[in-house]
Amino acid sequence: MSNIRDVAQLAGVSVATVSRALQQPDLVSLKTRTKVLAAVKQVGYKPNLMAVRFRSGKTHHLVVLVPTVANVFFARVISGMQQAAHDKGYSLLLCNTLADEAMEQSYARMVHTSQADGLIQLRAHNPFAQLEMKTGSVLPMVNACEVLDRIACPTVLLDNRAAACAMTEHLLQLGHRRIAMIKGPARSPLTRDRVAGYRDALDAAGVAFDESLLYPGDFTLQSGHQAATELLALANPPTALFCENDEMAIGAIQAVKQHGLKLPQDISVAGFDDISFAAFADPPLTTIAQPAEEFGSTAVNLLIDLLEGRLTKAPKVILPFELIQRASTGPAPAVSG
Amino acid sequence: MSNIRDVAQLAGVSVATVSRALQQPDLVSLKTRTKVLAAVKQVGYKPNLMAVRFRSGKTHHLVVLVPTVANVFFARVISGMQQAAHDKGYSLLLCNTLADEAMEQSYARMVHTSQADGLIQLRAHNPFAQLEMKTGSVLPMVNACEVLDRIACPTVLLDNRAAACAMTEHLLQLGHRRIAMIKGPARSPLTRDRVAGYRDALDAAGVAFDESLLYPGDFTLQSGHQAATELLALANPPTALFCENDEMAIGAIQAVKQHGLKLPQDISVAGFDDISFAAFADPPLTTIAQPAEEFGSTAVNLLIDLLEGRLTKAPKVILPFELIQRASTGPAPAVSG
DNA sequence: TATTTTGATGTAACCGATATCATTTATAGG
DNA sequence: CCTATAAATGATATCGGTTACATCAAAATA
Numbered sequence: 001m002s003n004i005r006d007v008a009q010l011a012g013v014s015v016a017t018v019s020r021a022l023q024q025p026d027l028v029s030l031k032t033r034t035k036v037l038a039a040v041k042q043v044g045y046k047p048n049l050m051a052v053r054f055r056s057g058k059t060h061h062l063v064v065l066v067p068t069v070a071n072v073f074f075a076r077v078i079s080g081m082q083q084a085a086h087d088k089g090y091s092l093l094l095c096n097t098l099a100d101e102a103m104e105q106s107y108a109r110m111v112h113t114s115q116a117d118g119l120i121q122l123r124a125h126n127p128f129a130q131l132e133m134k135t136g137s138v139l140p141m142v143n144a145c146e147v148l149d150r151i152a153c154p155t156v157l158l159d160n161r162a163a164a165c166a167m168t169e170h171l172l173q174l175g176h177r178r179i180a181m182i183k184g185p186a187r188s189p190l191t192r193d194r195v196a197g198y199r200d201a202l203d204a205a206g207v208a209f210d211e212s213l214l215y216p217g218d219f220t221l222q223s224g225h226q227a228a229t230e231l232l233a234l235a236n237p238p239t240a241l242f243c244e245n246d247e248m249a250i251g252a253i254q255a256v257k258q259h260g261l262k263l264p265q266d267i268s269v270a271g272f273d274d275i276s277f278a279a280f281a282d283p284p285l286t287t288i289a290q291p292a293e294e295f296g297s298t299a300v301n302l303l304i305d306l307l308e309g310r311l312t313k314a315p316k317v318i319l320p321f322e323l324i325q326r327a328s329t330g331p332a333p334a335v336s337g
Numbered sequence: 338m339s340n341i342r343d344v345a346q347l348a349g350v351s352v353a354t355v356s357r358a359l360q361q362p363d364l365v366s367l368k369t370r371t372k373v374l375a376a377v378k379q380v381g382y383k384p385n386l387m388a389v390r391f392r393s394g395k396t397h398h399l400v401v402l403v404p405t406v407a408n409v410f411f412a413r414v415i416s417g418m419q420q421a422a423h424d425k426g427y428s429l430l431l432c433n434t435l436a437d438e439a440m441e442q443s444y445a446r447m448v449h450t451s452q453a454d455g456l457i458q459l460r461a462h463n464p465f466a467q468l469e470m471k472t473g474s475v476l477p478m479v480n481a482c483e484v485l486d487r488i489a490c491p492t493v494l495l496d497n498r499a500a501a502c503a504m505t506e507h508l509l510q511l512g513h514r515r516i517a518m519i520k521g522p523a524r525s526p527l528t529r530d531r532v533a534g535y536r537d538a539l540d541a542a543g544v545a546f547d548e549s550l551l552y553p554g555d556f557t558l559q560s561g562h563q564a565a566t567e568l569l570a571l572a573n574p575p576t577a578l579f580c581e582n583d584e585m586a587i588g589a590i591q592a593v594k595q596h597g598l599k600l601p602q603d604i605s606v607a608g609f610d611d612i613s614f615a616a617f618a619d620p621p622l623t624t625i626a627q628p629a630e631e632f633g634s635t636a637v638n639l640l641i642d643l644l645e646g647r648l649t650k651a652p653k654v655i656l657p658f659e660l661i662q663r664a665s666t667g668p669a670p671a672v673s674g
Numbered sequence: 675t676a677t678t679t680t681g682a683t684g685t686a687a688c689c690g691a692t693a694t695c696a697t698t699t700a701t702a703g704g
Numbered sequence: 705c706c707t708a709t710a711a712a713t714g715a716t717a718t719c720g721g722t723t724a725c726a727t728c729a730a731a732a733t734a
Contacts, residue, residue, distance in 0.1 A: 001451075003720055014684045019722060029682060044472050050451040051720035054391040055689055061430075069412045069419075070613070078406050082433045086440065091447070093398075094431040096419045103423065110428070114338075114387040114690095135381055221617050247613075254617050276407070276584075280558050280591050282619045340690055351714045356692060366712060388690035392719055451720095 002043040011039035022047070061116040062303060063093045063107050067123050071219065072275040073245065073292055074122060077145065080296025081120065088304050090117075097123075105130070111139050118303045124148050124189045140306050144299040146190045154302040156295055156317045160190055163288045163321040164197030164242075167270055170286070170323060171240045172205045175332035176268060180213040180238035182227040182248050191216075194244060194272075213238055217248050224251025228269075232259045239267055239332045246271035246278045249285055253328065264330030274324050283327035291319050339380040348376035359384070398453040399640060400430045400444050404460050408556065409612040410582065410629055411459060414482065417633025418457065425641050427454075434460075442467070448476050455640045461485050461526045477643050481636040483527045491639040493632055493654045497527055500625045500658040501534030501579075504607055507623070507660060508577045509542045512669035513605060517550040517575035519564040519585050528553075531581060531609075550575055554585050561588025565606075569596045576604055576669045583608035583615045586622055590665065601667030611661050620664035628656050 008015045013032060021028045021036040028036070039045075053059050062085060066074050078094070085092050093116055095107040108127035110116045118140035121127060126148055128139045144156040171179050181198050184191040195214065202209055215231055217223035224243055231238055232255070241256070243249035249271030253263060261267050263283050271278055274289035298317055305311045345352045350369060358365045358373040365373070376382075390396050399422060403411050415431070422429050430453055432444040445464035447453045455477035458464060463485055465476045481493040508516050518535050521528040532551065539546055552568055554560035561580055568575055569592070578593070580586035586608030590600060598604050600620050608615055611626035635654055642648045 004722095005720080015721080016685080016723075017683060020683090023722080027682075032682080046446075046450050048451045048720055049447075050387070050391045050394075050396060051689095052722080054387045054691095054719090055721055055723095057387075057689075059387060069406065069415050070409065072407065072409065072412075075406045075409075075412050078431070079433050079435075082406075082431060083435075086432075086443070091430045091432075091444075091452070093428045094415070094419060095423075095428075096416050098416075098420075106423070107428075109383075110386075113383050114385045115428070221613055225617070250614065250617050254619065257619065276558055277587065277614055280562070280587050282591065282594065341692095342690080352691080353693080353715080354713060357713085360692080364712075369712080385690055388719095389692080391689090391721095392691055392693095394719075 001048070002045045003048065004045070006043050007036065007039045007045045010043060011035045057114070058307075059115060059117050060090050061093050061110075062090050062300065063095060063110050063116045063119040065095050065097050065104055065107060065119065065121050065123070065127060067097055067099060069094070069096050071245075071247070072277065073273045073290070074145075076275075076292035077122065077296040077299075080293030081300045082296075083293070084297035084300040085304075088300075090300070090304060108139075117307050118142070120144060120299050120303055121148075122146060126151055140303065142299050142303040142306065144295050146188065147193075149189055152314045154306055154311065154314045154316075156298045156302065156319065158290055158321050159318050160193040161197035161200065163272070163323075164194035165201045166197075166321075166323050167242055167272070167286075167288055168198045168201035169205075170325070171242060171268060171270065171329065172201060172207065174240075174268065174329060176238075176240040177207055177332070178210070178213065178236065178238040179207075179240045179242055180215060180231045182215050182217050182224055182231075182241060182243040182252060184217065184219060184244050186216055191244065198242065217244070219245050219247060221247050221251035224248030225255045226251075228252035228255035229259070232256070232261075240329070241267065241269045243269065243271050246273045246275045246281075246285060246287055249287070249328070250277060250281050253281060253283075253285075263328055266333055268329035268332075270329050278324075279326065281328065286326045286329040287324050289322040289324050294319055338385070339382045340385065341382070343380050344373065344376045344382045347380060348373045394451070395644075396452060396454050397427045398430050398447075399427050399637065400432060400447050400453045400456040402432050402434050402441055402444060402456065402458050402460070402464060404434055404436060406431070406433050408582075408584070409614065410610045410627070411482075413612075413629035414459065414633040414636075417630030418637045419633070420630070421634035421637040422641075425637075427637070427641060445476075454644050455479070457481060457636050457640055458485075459483060463488055477640065479636050479640040479643065481632050483525065484530075486526055489651045491643055491648065491651045491653075493635045493639065493656065495627055495658050496655050497530040498534035498537065500609070500660075501531035502538045503534075503658075503660050504579055504609070504623075504625055505535045505538035506542075507662070508579060508605060508607065508666065509538060509544065511577075511605065511666060513575075513577040514544055514669070515547070515550065515573065515575040516544075516577045516579055517552060517568045519552050519554045519561055519568075519578060519580040519589060521554065521556060521581050523553055528581065535579065554581070556582050556584060558584045558588035561585030562592045563588075565589035565592035566596070569593065569598075577666070578604065578606045580606065580608050583610045583612045583618075583622060583624055586624070586665070587614060587618050590618060590620075590622075600665055603670055605666035605669075607666050615661075616663065618665065623663045623666040624661050626659040626661050631656055 008018045021033045097104045104127045120142045124146040142154045147157045215227040271285045271287035274287045278285040345355045358370045434441045441464045457479045461483040479491045484494045552564040608622045608624035611624045615622040
């Protein structure tokens with residue numbers, strides 16, 4: 001591999017001149033510049049970016065902590081991130097945490113050990129908590145999708161409360177009164193907000209909240225299936241299932257059918273995210289569309305702004321949602337519990 | 338940020354001793370070692386890995402070129418890669434190429450500019466072709482899933498021909514004679530192999546090959562839907578649809594239902610990959626299971642072996658498949674065209 | 675013509691670790 | 705007690721760029 005000294009020697013100039021000819025061409029005379037460029041071409045010189053970045057102290061790498069890339073929604077978010085990062089000359093170091101705290105820690109440490117400039121976290125957990133406790137410093141981080149409320153860091157989020165409220169209102173308008181919610185883990189702020197939105201809508205409609213209609217899932221198809229199965233076994237089962245993501249909704253739909261019920265005549269099922277499979281469910285899934293790619297690109301842009309000092313304080317960007325009405329939700333059955 | 342000199346000064350030793358105390362503790366006396374470790378702790382020293390890697394010339398980064406992370410199968414492959422890479426102290430630089438040649442090139446160049454040690458390519462395209470042409474050097478690459486046949490590089494693949502043959506045989510055994518194949522782009526070697534397997538089975542069963550039953554898709558739900566719609570409009574439509582991935586199969590199932598046909602009584606649909614949604618399709622999808630995560634981990638391990646000089650020649654690893662029989666395929670309808 | 679200003683280039687320090695080689699100190703053997 | 709050998713430590717070059725500063729020539733000004 002040729003280096004800058006080879007080029008300098010061949011061109012008969014100093015290494016400084018070569019560097020300048022490539023970085024600030026106006027500082028170099030046309031004559032020398034052409035000589036240098038010819039030499040660069042001849043030896044096939046490519047600057048060693050490891051050296052450049054070591055010198056500059058900036059890696060241009062961003063760590064992304066994703067709970068699971070196998071989740072379709074997150075996959076879209078990552079896609080948006082990658083595009084935005086590439087546009088600004090950054091690359092993504094991907095970590096599929098799989099809820100493994102140690103794995104998350106080990107990637108977070110990359111920001112400490114100068115392997116990455118900053119980090120984007122997609123779940124409600126501060127991976128720097130331990131590190132910052134020890135060092136007292138605050139590391140560059142952006143939070144997206146799932147939101148940490150205790151920390152003042154730039155954030156991209158959906159108005160989950162309003163979105164859950166909108167979907168619940170939709171179901172209430174269809175005449176449903178027993179609306180179950182297949183939610184995420186109890187401790188998640190995202191789930192907490194969505195449950196709050198669900199209750200807002202119930203309260204506004206004067207429908208009593210029933211704790212037994214809340215079922216905690218884990219965002220997988222299987223958990224949606226299991227949740228629906230158990231909810232349908234209740235003495236007074238729900239006529240609508242509002243799921244916190246489309247995977248669980250699709251799982252729930254299968255359980256509903258296995259239970260011998262027809263959708264949407266006997267029961268309605270709604271999802272959240274509008275992943276590509278939602279429109280291909282049978283029946284097609286009513287859901288909340290989120291701008292997944294935009295989550296990713298916004299998060300990346302915020303982080304880069306933060307890193308490059310263009311951020312004075314931590315903004316909270318709220319992205320819009322849209323209720324997508326399809327055939328999985330319909331009027332509540334005439335004889336309702 | 339503290340550096341090795343700070344530690345050395347505080348411990349009252351030379352930087353070389355600090356480095357040794359951390360890298361080869363046996364070369365340092367117990368007394369000095371404890372002194373050094375105390376100093377390390379006191380100043381909160383973390384070696385600057387950018388410096389380490391610049392010095393060593395190894396980045397411990399691997400570029401991964403993925404056609405689309407939004408594809409569930411690829412998401413699983415990436416998950417497997419990330420796990421394996423992490424276990425060996427490497428990180429993944431993810432590039433979602435989205436069929437953008439320029440994007441692919443720009444990431445491939447990272448190997449040239451010392452930003453990454455090697456590359457894993459998931460589609461049948463050599464991103465180094467141009468670079469290697471110019472420089473004459475061969476860059477470390479591993480190919481997985483989609484296979485490049487012209488190049489001698491370590492490869493992880495499925496016996497796609499045998500798998501497609503197995504699925505076709507399954508359909509033939511069910512009595513199907515008009516079996517359509519919703520395949521991938523014509524130029525893809527993967528598709529070529531699978532079509533070959535499909536023909537192997539037809540030939541063995543003495544069923545004539547009908548070109549009009551081959552339909553090129555692009556692995557999306559939409560394209561499966563469209564393909565099925567067009568195939569069902571044929572004068573002599575197929576009784577079975579063999580799709581090259583599960584997304585297209587799920588899209589096809591929707592089209593089949595919209596056409597008023599029942600599955601599997603009127604028509605059978607089979608997929609490929611066994612993504613999580615396959616078991617939740619209605620009816621559950623018969624498909625070929627591939628060890629997606631293992632594809633990822635194997636590819637990463639091969640690349641690391643290659644980088645660390647443990648590979649003499651380019652191995653081809655063939656991973657096993659399994660035909661998963663579910664309810665989307667059944668006996669051919671009695672009155673067949 | 676003498677002097678200042680501008681432009682172009684070279685010299686060398688620097689980023690932070692590692693590793694070679696030299697040097698000092700400790701241990702063993704005679 | 706002295707030397708030979710081993711063990712521990714230090715001084716410093718090095719990786720490949722960038723950049724502050726020095727130098728020098730050419731152009732502009734007095």
